[in-house]
Structures are given as structure tokens and as C-alpha cells.
Amino acid sequence: MDEQLKRELKKKACRIRLGAVEGVFCAKAGHPGGALSMADILAYLYFKEMRVDPANPAWEDRDRFVLSKGHACPSLYAALALRGFFPMEEMKTLRHPGAMLQGHPDMKHIPGVDMTTGSLGQGVSAACGMALAGKISRKDYRVYAILGDGEIEEGQVWESAMFAAHNKLDNLCIFVDNNGLQIDGRVADVCSPYPIPEKFAAFGFHTITINGHDFDQIEAAVKDAKMTKGKPTAIIAKTIKGKDVSYMEDNVNWHGAAPNAEQYEIAVEDLKAVLAGLEDE
Amino acid sequence: MAEIIKKATRESYGEALTELAEEFPELVVLDADLAAATKTGIFKKKYPERFFDCGIAEANLIGVAAGLASCGKIPFASSFAMFAAGRAYEQIRNSVGYPHLNVKIGATHAGISVGEDGATHQCCEDIGLMRTIPGMVILNPADDVEAKAAVRAAILHKGPVYLRFGRLPVPVLNDPATYHFEIGRGVTLRDGKDITIIATGLMVAEAVTAAADLEKEGIDARVINIHTIKPIDREIVLKAARETGRIVTVEEHSVIGGLGEAVCGVVCEEYPVPVARIGVEDRFGYSGPAAVLLKQFGLCAENIVSTVKKALNK
Ligand SMILES: Cc1ncc(C[n+]2csc(CCOP(=O)(O)OP(=O)(O)O)c2C)c(N)n1
Ligand SMILES: [Mg+2]
Numbered sequence: 364m365d366e367q368l369k370r371e372l373k374k375k376a377c378r379i380r381l382g383a384v385e386g387v388f389c390a391k392a393g394h395p396g397g398a399l400s401m402a403d404i405l406a407y408l409y410f411k412e413m414r415v416d417p418a419n420p421a422w423e424d425r426d427r428f429v430l431s432k433g434h435a436c437p438s439l440y441a442a443l444a445l446r447g448f449f450p451m452e453e454m455k456t457l458r459h460p461g462a463m464l465q466g467h468p469d470m471k472h473i474p475g476v477d478m479t480t481g482s483l484g485q486g487v488s489a490a491c492g493m494a495l496a497g498k499i500s501r502k503d504y505r506v507y508a509i510l511g512d513g514e515i516e517e518g519q520v521w522e523s524a525m526f527a528a529h530n531k532l533d534n535l536c537i538f539v540d541n542n543g544l545q546i547d548g549r550v551a552d553v554c555s556p557y558p559i560p561e562k563f564a565a566f567g568f569h570t571i572t573i574n575g576h577d578f579d580q581i582e583a584a585v586k587d588a589k590m591t592k593g594k595p596t597a598i599i600a601k602t603i604k605g606k607d608v609s610y611m612e613d614n615v616n617w618h619g620a621a622p623n624a625e626q627y628e629i630a631v632e633d634l635k636a637v638l639a640g641l642e643d644e
Numbered sequence: 645m646a647e648i649i650k651k652a653t654r655e656s657y658g659e660a661l662t663e664l665a666e667e668f669p670e671l672v673v674l675d676a677d678l679a680a681a682t683k684t685g686i687f688k689k690k691y692p693e694r695f696f697d698c699g700i701a702e703a704n705l706i707g708v709a710a711g712l713a714s715c716g717k718i719p720f721a722s723s724f725a726m727f728a729a730g731r732a733y734e735q736i737r738n739s740v741g742y743p744h745l746n747v748k749i750g751a752t753h754a755g756i757s758v759g760e761d762g763a764t765h766q767c768c769e770d771i772g773l774m775r776t777i778p779g780m781v782i783l784n785p786a787d788d789v790e791a792k793a794a795v796r797a798a799i800l801h802k803g804p805v806y807l808r809f810g811r812l813p814v815p816v817l818n819d820p821a822t823y824h825f826e827i828g829r830g831v832t833l834r835d836g837k838d839i840t841i842i843a844t845g846l847m848v849a850e851a852v853t854a855a856a857d858l859e860k861e862g863i864d865a866r867v868i869n870i871h872t873i874k875p876i877d878r879e880i881v882l883k884a885a886r887e888t889g890r891i892v893t894v895e896e897h898s899v900i901g902g903l904g905e906a907v908c909g910v911v912c913e914e915y916p917v918p919v920a921r922i923g924v925e926d927r928f929g930y931s932g933p934a935a936v937l938l939k940q941f942g943l944c945a946e947n948i949v950s951t952v953k954k955a956l957n958k
Contacts, residue, residue, distance in 0.1 A: 423716070470714070470743050478714060479743035485735055488704045492711020492719075495696065499672065499717065519735075522704035530696070 368411070369578050370641055375445060376406035377638045380607055381631065382441025382454050388627040390458035393466070396617040398438035400542040400575070400602040401509055405442040407581045408507055417447035420474040426504050427493045429478040431486030432511035432540065433467040434619070439476070440464050448475035484517030486510075487537060491527050494535040494595075505589070508537045513545025515556045521566065527595040528567025535595040536588040539563075540575065542604035544615050563597035575600025609633050650813035653846075654752040656791035657809045658683025661720060661750075662690050663792075668718060668799050674698055675722045676705045681811075682722040682752040702727045706735035706747070713745040718799055721747060725754035725808060729770035740804050741777040748798045749806045754784075755896035756924060756941055757812040757846060759934035766929035772901020774806045775874050781827060782873040784808040784895075784903075786848035789818035790871055793825030801827055810896075812934045814846045830877035836866035839952055840884035840891050844870045844903045847894040847922075847943060854948035865952060873903055881910045885917045890955050892920045896943055899923035920955050922947060 379402040387393035409415070413426040430439050437457065444451040449463070456462035463472055467481025477493070480486035490508040497504050510520065527535050539559055547553045556562070560570040569591045573580035581600070588596035604618070605611025608630045622630055661673055661684065677700045679685035688695040698705040702723055709719040721728065728751040729736070740747045756766045774782050781801060785791035791809060798805040817833075833848070834855050843851035848869045855865040866888055868880055884891060891911065893904040904921030911917055924941055938944055 427715075429711075478711070479739065482734060482738045484703070485707050485739045488707020488735075489711035489714065489739055491704070492708040492713070493715050494711075495708065496712045496715035496717050499694070500715070519701075519703040519707065522698075522701035523707065526698055526701065526704055526708060529699075 364579050364582050372406050372410055372578050374638060374641050375410045376403045377607070377634055377641065378445055379406055379438050379441045381634045382444060382451060383437035384608065384622070384627065384630045384634065386437040386440060386454040386457035386464070387621045389455045391621050392458060393437055393621055394434040394619045395437065395608070396544065396604040396611060397432060397435040397511060397540065397542065399606045399608060399611065400604045401435055401540045402438050402606065403576045403578065404509060404538055404581060404600060405438055407578060407585070409442045409446045411582070412585055413507070414504065415446070415475070417475070420448060424502060424504055427477045427490070427506040429486045429490040429506070429508040430468055430480055431490070431508050432483065432514050433480030433486060436468045439468060443475040446475070483511065483514040484519035487520055488523040490535060490537070491523050491532060494527070494532040495530055497534050498530070498532065504534070506535050510537060510539050511545070512539055512541045512543065512550045512556060512559065513553070515539060515559065516554055524563060524566040524568065531593050532595045533592050536585065536598065537595070538598045538600050540602055541599050542602045544604045544613070544618065546618050548615055559599050560597070567594055568597040569594050570597045570599065572599045573601070575602035576606060607634055607637050649816045651788040651816055652811055652813045653785055653788065653791040653809040654683045654811060656788040657750055657752065657795060657807070658686035660792040660795035661687040664796060664799060665691050665694065670716060670718045671720070671799065672696065672712060672717050673720045673722065674705055674709055676700055676702050676727065678723055682750065684722045684750070702732040703735050706732045707739050709747045710739040710743070710745050713747045719747055720750045722750040722752065724765060724767065725751035725770040726765055726767035729773050729806065730767060733773050737777050741780055744779050744803055746802055747804050750809065751806060752809040753811045754808045755810065756929040756937045757810055757896060757934040759811070759937060760931050762931035763928040768898040768924045768929070769901065770808065771873055771897050771903070775901060775906065779803055780874060781805045782808070783827070783871055784845040784873055785871050786845055786869055787814055787817045789816060789820045789823050790825060793823060794871065797825055797827050808845065810846050812846065815849045817849055817852065825871070828872045828875045828877055830880040831869040831871070832866065832880065833869055834865070834867040836864040837888055838864045839956060840866040840868060840888045841894060841948060841952065842868045842870055842881065842884070842891055842903065842907055843894040844873060845896055847896055850943070850945045851894055851948060853945040854952065857945060857949050858952055863952065863956065863958070870903060873906060876906045876910060878910050881907055882915050885911045885915045889917050891917060892922060892948065892951050892955060894922040894948055897923055899925060918955065920951050922951055
């Protein structure tokens with residue numbers, strides 16, 4: 364990837380993280396850990412890959428994105444705001460009564476949100492339906508989804524995996540945000556979903572394992588998925604939960620907790636330092 | 645008397661989907677390994693490229709339907725009532741109801757008239773479950789003519805619809821030439837001033853028979869067919885309450901959460917009159933021929949007659 368573009372995407376990811384942390388702080392609730400781990404993937408999708416039009420969010424031929432791990436929506440909202448779907452100001456009222464930004468993605472009221480999610484395991488089925496609709500209508504849009512590594516413990520995920528492979532949904536590309544943590548601890552300790560690529564491969568997916576914070580690898584994987592015909596692709600992205608906020612990194616306690624004022628300040632400092640580093644490059 | 649023609653509403657469902665396919669090119673049909681029983685197999689045969697079997701995976705079935713609907717398709721997701729409304733309740737609630745997606749759920753084999761398969765398959769809770777979902781329309785047609793009309797109305801309605809069909813062949817009551825179906829509009833099948841029998845689904849035919857029997861005993865019973873459980877026709881229910889003063893409801897569903905409770909809700913709030921509810925009492929079913937079970941559970945004209953008489957102290 365071009366170095367200039369890579370730097371731009373890194374900055375976008377950092378701004379997504381800043382927006383997500385701001386949202387969770389203002390809401391005094393939410394899920395920062397899993398929002399931060401997938402920010403680079405979102406930055407790549409929304410600022411390099413996906414065919415979307417903020418002026419026409421319901422555009423029929425757009426690429427679709429389903430955040431199957433809906434609780435991580437602060438990053439999705441920030442990405443959508445940065446992409447121009449709505450003002451960044453909205454992050455300040457995330458989860459507030461009467462506000463547009465709901466605690467989990469709401470396709471009815473939030474421009475750019477393609478599927479209502481929050482109940483784990485369900486989003487990926489809807490993504491399959493979108494991909495199938497594309498096949499039926501002979502449209503060339505692609506469908507992306509991000510799942511949690513804890514989420515894939517849900518049986519419905521494997522129902523959908525069987526369905527996607529059986530119907531040769533090669534227009535479907537799912538990411539597993541493999542940050543190693545869920546609520547009750549390490550996924551390996553709670554009820555291990557490992558080995559993940561082998562499972563998806565056994566269900567008929569093309570699988571790719573990458574470092575989910577490396578834009579070259581994200582790009583290569585998404586391109587590989589696009590070239591893959593006759594089967595859906597699962598990209599298993601190794602990530603760090605809470606990425607780039609020092610005290611949140613790989614810490615299970617930051618799955619679903621909001622920072623207090625002091626902690627928020629540190630988070631902003633951490634992320635601004637990353638941003639400053641990128642400006643200097 | 646002309647010979648009574650009988651047909652299961654699941655059959656009407658499969659036929660209606662097939663008949664409407666050309667008119668509605670966005671219509672697609674999904675099933676969960678029950679196409680032979682739900683009769684979506686009829687559609688599959690004629691339109692294989694618009695039929696998708698999700699396998700025995702009802703949660704995914706509903707989710708896929710939601711995704712299809714979000715892209716402009718009109719998906720009918722089919723399974724038995726037990727597994728559509730039961731197994732996939734939360735998927736219907738969160739992936740269809742909350743985003744108000746244009747998904748139609750074709751649930752067959754509802755109620756105890758499933759018969760021999762027994763309690764695990766006799767779903768008497770589906771209406772209750774579906775009623776609690778905001779914006780969900782619930783259609784429970786009484787016969788072939790109404791079932792076909794319901795499928796068409798569901799397609800024309802924008803938003804989620806739960807359609808309830810039966811396994812057991814039931815008498816064809818309505819005349820296709822004159823029958824008019826409107827979502828949310830009850831049908832007065834017989835006028836009467838002493839009492840009103842409000843029935844739904846396969847109990848409508850029994851209610852009509854009961855009213856004829858009651859007439860012989862000098863009781864003038866009104867019969868109303870409520871094919872739309874939600875939104876319920878408040879007007880027709882309140883008119884009946886005012887004009888006849890007493891109501892008996894009849895449904896092949898638990899007395900908890902179904903038509904009876906919906907009618908009670910309407911009259912309690914606006915014009916309280918005594919209501920007697922006939923339905924499956926708070927219990928599970930068991931194996932047996934449908935006709936035998938319906939009698940044993942009191943879902944028959946005889947029990948409607950005796951319940952009406954009791955309500956009238958006769
Ligand atoms: C069906 C369902 N069960 C439980 C929850 C509660 N819940 C929210 S997040 C979460 C853990 C998710 O872990 P993971 O998928 O690994 O997400 P991430 O680590 O990326 O935040 C749970 C159990 C839910 N939202 N949906
Ligand atoms: Mg995780």
C-alpha cells in the first residue's frame with residue numbers, strides 16, 4: 364500500500380478511536396474494548412474499500428456493512444460520522460434519551476447503518492440474506508460483516524456459515540475480530556472457539572488470517588476475498604482489545620465499562636500521541 | 645346440502661405463493677427442511693430459483709429473510725409454528741420486528757390439530773409470542789379462500805406479518821367470488837342479538853355450526869370471524885359488546901395470550917361485558933388424531949353451544 368494512503372488510513376483509525384472513546388465517555392456506558400480492536404478494519408472499509416454514498420445511504424447498489432458484534436458500535440458510528448453520514452457532534456449524545464445514536468446499531472434511524480444488531484449471532488445471518496439478494500438480483504455489491512471471537516460461540520453463526528458456503532456467497536466477506544477476550548474472560552478459557560480458521564474452512568469458507576492492525580494485510584486479505592469465486596471468505600483478524608488506549612489494551616475489564624473523567628483524559632492523550640506520531644512521519 | 649369441500653390452509657399457502665409469484669417478482673420463499681409439509685414445496689417446484697432451503701436452522705432462516713428484506717425482496721420464511729415463532733422468537737423480535745423489516749413468516753402446523761406428532765409440535769403459544777412484538781401483524785385465516793387472500797394481503801402490506809396455517813383439512817366456508825379480505829377487519833358471518841361468538845382460524849367453522857344449533861334452541865348468536873389477531877378490529881368487538889352484551893371467544897391456541905385475551909383487552913377498556921374464553925387451557929397437548937384432540941380439548945361446536953348456554957344461564 365502507498366505510504367501516504369497508509370498514513371491517512373492510520374489517522375482515520377485513530378479518529379475513529381477518539382470518537383468511540385468520546386461516545387462511550389459521554390454515554391457513561393458502552394463497550395470501548397471491542398470498538399477499539401476493530402477500528403483499523405473499519406477505517407480500511409469505509410475510507411478505502413466500500414462503495415457507499417453518504418448523500419444516499421439507501422443507495423441500492425452500495426456495498427453493505429453489518430456489525431454483527433453490535434455492541435462495538437461506537438467505532439462504527441464514529442466511522443460513519445467521519446465518512447459524512449451525520450455530524451460528529453452526535454457522538455456526544457450516544458445512548459442519551461431521544462438521541463439518534465442508540466446503544467446498539469439501529470438501521471431505522473441511523474443513516475449508514477445497514478442492519479439492526481446487538482443480539483450476537485444474528486447480524487451475520489442478515490449479511491447472508493443481503494449477499495443472497497445481490498446474487499438473485501445480479502448486482503455486484505459486496506457485503507462485509509464483523510463478528511466477535513466470543514460471538515462465534517453462538518450456534519446461529521454456524522447455521523449462517525453453512526448457508527453462506529452452500530449458496531456460494533462469494534460476495535460475502537466476514538471478519539472475525541480475534542481480540543481473544545469476551546466478557547467472562549479469555550475466549551480460550553470461557554468456551555473456546557479455537558481453532559477458528561479451521562472451523563470456517565471446514566464449513567466451506569476461504570479463510571485468511573491477518574494482523575488486524577496492519578493495513579497492508581487488511582488490504583491484501585480484502586483483495587484476496589474479492590478474487591475468491593464460489594465461496595465466502597472469513598478473515599480472522601488478530602487484534603488487541605482496547606487497542607491504543609494504554610490501560611485498556613488486552614484488559615477484560617474494559618469490555619463494557621466507560622472511563623471516568625480522569626481515565627478519559629488519559630485515553631485522549633494516548634490517542635492524540637498516536638495521531639501526532641502520524642503527523643510527524 | 646352441497647358437499648362440503650375441505651382443504652388445509654397450509655395447502656392454500658403453498659398454492660397462493662405459487663399463484664402470486666409472477667405478479668410479485670420480488671417474492672422469494674425460504675424454508676427450513678419442511679417444504680413438503682409447509683407446502684412451500686409447491687412453489688419450489690415451479691420457481692426453484694426463487695426458493696432457498698436453509699436447512700434445519702430456523703434462527704438463520706429468519707436472519708436471512710431479514711437481510712433479503714433489507715435489500716427489497718419480499719421473503720416468506722416458512723417452518724412449523726413451533727419452530728418459527730418458538731425457536732426463532734428472538735430473531736423475529738430483534739432482526740425483523742425491531743427494524744420493522746418486510747418479512748413474512750409463514751407458520752404452518754399451528755395448534756393441537758397437528759395431531760399425532762404430539763406436544764413438542766403442537767404450538768399453542770405462537771399468537772401470544774407474536775402479539776408482544778411491536779408492529780407485528782398476525783393473520784390466522786379460517787379456510788382456503790381466506791388463507792389465499794391473507795397471503796396476498798401480507799405481500800401488499802409493508803412490514804412484518806406472521807401468518808398462521810393449519811395441517812388439518814378444514815371446510816371451505818367463503819365464496820372466492822365475493823370474499824373480501826382486509827387486514828384488521830373482522831367479518832360478521834351471522835348476525836344475532838343474544839350473544840356473540842368471536843372465532844378465529846379453524847374454529848370459525850365450528851362457531852358457524854354452533855350458531856345454527858343454537859338457533860334451533862331459540863338462541864340468536866352473532867358469529868364474527870377475526871382473521872387478523874393484531875391489529876384487532878376494535879370496532880367490531882365493541883359493537884358486539886354493546887349490541888349483544890356477552891361474548892364467547894374460540895381459538896385453537898392457549899387461552900393465555902391469544903384472541904380471547906385480545907378481545908378481553910378491548911372490552912375491558914371500553915365497554916366491559918362478560919367474556920368466556922374457549923381455547924387450550926394452560927396445558928400441553930398430546931398425541932392423537934386431530935379430530936379426537938379437538939373434541940377432547942373442547943375446540944368443537946358442542947362445547948361452544950354449552951359455553952354459550954352457560955353464559956346465558958340457559
Ligand atoms: C445473544 C447475546 N448474548 C449475550 C450478549 C451480551 N454480550 C454483549 S458483548 C458480549 C461478549 C462479546 O464478546 P466478543 O464477541 O468477543 O466481542 P468483542 O470482544 O469484540 O467485544 C456478550 C456476551 C449479547 N449481546 N447477545
Ligand atoms: Mg472478543
